[in-house]
Amino acid sequence: MTELLQNIKTCKTIKKAKELLYCRIEFDKDIEKALNFCIFYHQGQYRKSGEEYAVHPILVAYIIAYFGGDKEMIIASLLHDVVEDTECTIDKLKSEFSESVANLVEGLTKIVEIRDENLISSTSEDRLAKSALSFRKMLVASIKDVRVLVIKLCDRLHNMLTIDALREDKRKRIAEETLMVYAPIAHRLGISTIKNILEDISFAIVLPKEYEKIDKYLKEHTQQLQLKLNHFISKVHNLLINNDFMDGSFELEKRIKHYYSIYLKMQRKGISIEEVLDLLAIRILVKKPLDCYKALGVIHLNFSPLISRFKDYVAVPKENGYQTIHTTVFDDKSIIEAQIRTFSMHKTAEFGLAAHWKYKESGLSPKLEWLEDLKSTQNSNEDVQEFYEYAKNDLYSEDISVFSPRGDIFTLPRGVTALDFAYVVHTEIGNKTKAIYVNKQKVPLLTKLKNGDIVNVVVGNKPIYRCSWINSLKTSKARNAISLSCRQKIRELNKKIAVNILSTIFHVKSKRLLAWLRKEKFYKKMDKIAIDSQFLKDVVVVLSKYSKSDKMFFPILKIGQHKIKKQKFDHLVFYADFNISNVLFNYCCNPKIGDDIVAFKKGSTVTIHHKLCEKAIEMIENDQSMVFVKWARELPNKTKIIVNLENKRGTLATFLTFLAKIGINVISIELENDEDQLADYFELIVEIPSANYDKIQKQLKNKYKTIEFFNMNDKKAK
Numbered sequence: 001m002t003e004l005l006q007n008i009k010t011c012k013t014i015k016k017a018k019e020l021l022y023c024r025i026e027f028d029k030d031i032e033k034a035l036n037f038c039i040f041y042h043q044g045q046y047r048k049s050g051e052e053y054a055v056h057p058i059l060v061a062y063i064i065a066y067f068g069g070d071k072e073m074i075i076a077s078l079l080h081d082v083v084e085d086t087e088c089t090i091d092k093l094k095s096e097f098s099e100s101v102a103n104l105v106e107g108l109t110k111i112v113e114i115r116d117e118n119l120i121s122s123t124s125e126d127r128l129a130k131s132a133l134s135f136r137k138m139l140v141a142s143i144k145d146v147r148v149l150v151i152k153l154c155d156r157l158h159n160m161l162t163i164d165a166l167r168e169d170k171r172k173r174i175a176e177e178t179l180m181v182y183a184p185i186a187h188r189l190g191i192s193t194i195k196n197i198l199e200d201i202s203f204a205i206v207l208p209k210e211y212e213k214i215d216k217y218l219k220e221h222t223q224q225l226q227l228k229l230n231h232f233i234s235k236v237h238n239l240l241i242n243n244d245f246m247d248g249s250f251e252l253e254k255r256i257k258h259y260y261s262i263y264l265k266m267q268r269k270g271i272s273i274e275e276v277l278d279l280l281a282i283r284i285l286v287k288k289p290l291d292c293y294k295a296l297g298v299i300h301l302n303f304s305p306l307i308s309r310f311k312d313y314v315a316v317p318k319e320n321g322y323q324t325i326h327t328t329v330f331d332d333k334s335i336i337e338a339q340i341r342t343f344s345m346h347k348t349a350e351f352g353l354a355a356h357w358k359y360k361e362s363g364l365s366p367k368l369e370w371l372e373d374l375k376s377t378q379n380s381n382e383d384v385q386e387f388y389e390y391a392k393n394d395l396y397s398e399d400i401s402v403f404s405p406r407g408d409i410f411t412l413p414r415g416v417t418a419l420d421f422a423y424v425v426h427t428e429i430g431n432k433t434k435a436i437y438v439n440k441q442k443v444p445l446l447t448k449l450k451n452g453d454i455v456n457v458v459v460g461n462k463p464i465y466r467c468s469w470i471n472s473l474k475t476s477k478a479r480n481a482i483s484l485s486c487r488q489k490i491r492e493l494n495k496k497i498a499v500n501i502l503s504t505i506f507h508v509k510s511k512r513l514l515a516w517l518r519k520e521k522f523y524k525k526m527d528k529i530a531i532d533s534q535f536l537k538d539v540v541v542v543l544s545k546y547s548k549s550d551k552m553f554f555p556i557l558k559i560g561q562h563k564i565k566k567q568k569f570d571h572l573v574f575y576a577d578f579n580i581s582n583v584l585f586n587y588c589c590n591p592k593i594g595d596d597i598v599a600f601k602k603g604s605t606v607t608i609h610h611k612l613c614e615k616a617i618e619m620i621e622n623d624q625s626m627v628f629v630k631w632a633r634e635l636p637n638k639t640k641i642i643v644n645l646e647n648k649r650g651t652l653a654t655f656l657t658f659l660a661k662i663g664i665n666v667i668s669i670e671l672e673n674d675e676d677q678l679a680d681y682f683e684l685i686v687e688i689p690s691a692n693y694d695k696i697q698k699q700l701k702n703k704y705k706t707i708e709f710f711n712m713n714d715k716k717a718k
Contacts, residue, residue, distance in 0.1 A: 190352025311338030589613030
């Protein structure tokens with residue numbers, strides 16, 4: 001790979017680029033035709049660095065050839081910019097080459113490359129939207145043929161290797177997009193070589209000071225680190241030879257963790273570079289899977305292992321096909337990670353999906369169901385930024401493996417909940433989940449799963465709507481499924497709620513009320529009545545004429561009988577034509593501030609339920625009398641707090657008592673216990689009265705070690 005990168009950086013002419021390409025492939029008349037086609041159509045075009053533009057697509061084809069791309073991929077690489085940047089059309093490519101090649105180029109063309117001079121500023125609020133849009137286009141364009149993604153990654157790799165020719169603001173913008181969009185996809189496809197290079201180049205541009213700190217440390221300690229690795233490798237080599245491994249039957253490699261990975265570990269754990277446990281690593285390559293376990297035995301019997309850091313991805317591979325045993329051991333005063341895999345597994349780890357074109361015997365095929373899942377997410381999600389947040393959460397996270405009772409393996413993001421698992425099995429199962437058992441013990445549905453858990457889902461007969469749970473779930477499939485089902489159900493309920501509210505105001509049955517709405521052309525937008533107080537008042541004014549003319553039901557009528565007035569109780573606002581004397585909260589569903597709520601009328605008392613409470617849905621469908629209700633605008637500040645508490649008995653109880661005393665209402669609390677540290681971190685979502693917000697923040701920070709404290713209502717804090 002080092003030679004490949006050096007060749008790319010020094011190549012400045014079409015002649016040299018062609019020579020490099022033909023060092024990787026055998027002569028083929030179709031590829032030669034595509035090569036000449038590329039040079040002809042890009043004639044007169046130049047890159048910012050000064051070389052002829054055709055050098056770029058030829059070198060992308062060279063990278064594709066290195067990764068074992070097939071003939072169609074190489075041809076598509078040569079032609080990937082002709083439709084976007086020249087007069088050539090997709091139809092022309094179909095007639096000159098093939099429909100398959102044209103489809104690949106069309107997929108690549110749909111992914112709009114950001115090359116214009118007026119790039120969005122890195123500090124602009126539109127930055128995420130732009131990246132999210134590019135991200136979705138990439139995934140959607142590749143649904144039919146994942147080869148589109150691989151070609152696009154190689155295209156971006158060449159652009160990043162030659163990015164120095166661009167001005168600083170453009171470099172930073174492209175580097176940010178690479179970190180946010182391209183590196184996560186390379187990770188999911190298992191192409192670690194591309195992922196690591198993209199991350200490190202982008203990291204140096206986006207966060208130069210942080211990059212320089214790590215670079216300085218590694219350069220200052222290079223000799224010391226290399227000596228430690230060499231010493232450890234020498235020991236391991238001798239131990240393997242003395243334990244029946246033939247010389248030449250295995251290989252040993254050494255590596256220092258790449259820069260961006262070090263930075264992420266430091267940020268995630270809140271540690272210095274000296275505390276990164278897997279900074280140094282060796283790799284043991286053997287012939288057969290059984291040899292992996294023999295080598296593991298040699299390592300564990302001769303070095304003290306950190307058991308908490310042992311992972312077996314050979315027996316339970318990652319979803320992208322990755323197979324390696326990870327273990328971390330003490331060697332004298334050093335801590336070194338050992339990765340053990342077969343030569344075949346090594347090819348898959350380095351080349352990911354591409355290994356299955358380059359090396360036919362490379363083992364397990366990576367699963368690509370996640371592309372289909374993301375397709376369903378993008379089809380049902382109108383907000384591209386929301387889609388992006390959901391999708392990248394799945395794409396770029398550490399994995400765990402859990403099992404169904406039958407022994408089926410499911411690879412899920414770390415931090416996933418039991419309910420996430422139900423949705424991964426099937427959306428319908430997730431929607432109807434009634435209970436979940438983990439390792440034969442019944443657990444709350446939001447219990448976080450651990451590596452190796454056996455999960456059994458109990459399904460009911462009808463969907464259960466858990467709309468307020470969306471932010472507690474980890475996978476895009478679960479969050480999107482709940483969001484979609486809740487939106488559909490709420491839309492249906494709002495229509496019925498609107499009828500019930502109006503029926504209560506006019507004292508008529510729903511059938512008659514619906515006839516009035518149809519006559520006045522309110523029927524198609526009647527769900528708006530349940531959520532828009534002004535629209536409700538307007539509708540009541542229009543419909544009043546029907547009640548006044550109906551002598552059978554209203555023998556004595558007074559002008560203004562149906563006048564709707566606003567009435568406020570604490571954080572609730574009601575719109576009704578009668579005086580409300582009492583407001584009750586029904587504790588069957590425990591609605592919280594900000595939840596979708598409904599109000600049922602009994603005399604002059606109203607009772608509040610969550611809109612998707614089973615009891616409330618039943619009452620709505622049974623035409624119970626209802627009143628319009630919404631939350632007041634002056635809501636308490638919903639705040640996220642992460643606090644470090646001393647790990648001893650009674651500390652949490654004392655802390656919660658203190659919160660209650662200073663007027664903080666706790667909505668949720670979660671323990672974050674770091675496996676590498678003794679400290680316990682609690683993440684809380686709380687409500688704080690606006691008037692006392694600053695005072696309470698100061699009180700809390702003065703008494704407890706507060707890691708994070710921000711207002712979740714403030715969009716800038718998100």
